[in-house]
Amino acid sequence: DTGVSQNPRHKITKRGQNVTFRCDPISEHNRLYWYRQTLGQGPEFLTYFQNEAQLEKSRLLSDRFSAERPKGSFSTLEIQRTEQGDSAMYLCASSSLTAPASGANVLTFGAGSRLTVL
């Protein structure tokens, strides 16, 4: 297992364009999370899936953000009509709901996708 994989690693786009990030979780993990992190701040929760169901979405998340996990495996995060304030590192993490209770819901993060909006 190669861990959590995110693509692309870097994306530079112009304001108003749409961007999409992909996350491939650890294969046996059934939960998948998206976070956004800016310099000097902790990861900000965006949303999470259990299998293909989107169970929670941050109230702070703009309607321009949408995430999918159609087959319960990889996930995509799309940002429509990007704004300069969307510039950040987008982190994906996965966890196993069925891990022993002593280790349940421990997040394993990918390397992230850095978005720069010009």
Add this chain to the structure above:
Amino acid sequence: QKEVEQNSGPLSVPEGAIASLNCTYSDRGSQSFFWYRQYSGKSPELIMFIYSNGDKEDGRFTAQLNKASQYVSLLIRDSQPSDSATYLCAVRVSFGAGTTVTVRA
């Protein structure tokens, strides 16, 4: 009020000293508490988790949980330069802003 708050840093300690990190949370019903370490330019990685009141020790790290006070802490004993990083407290899916620790050789 933020869901998870950490003591402001940065925190500078000499090598071999104890680094003490604090975290408070707002949701009294929270059940799972985590400490992650994030090196500059890297993603967070788990140090340890705690679910029950009291102390939990793992090597040089000790996590302490007090649900009545809604307080979680992390102690790093015998601090090493390699411990220099940002330490993130997480409660369920929410993270604090992190405390940056620098260990002086």
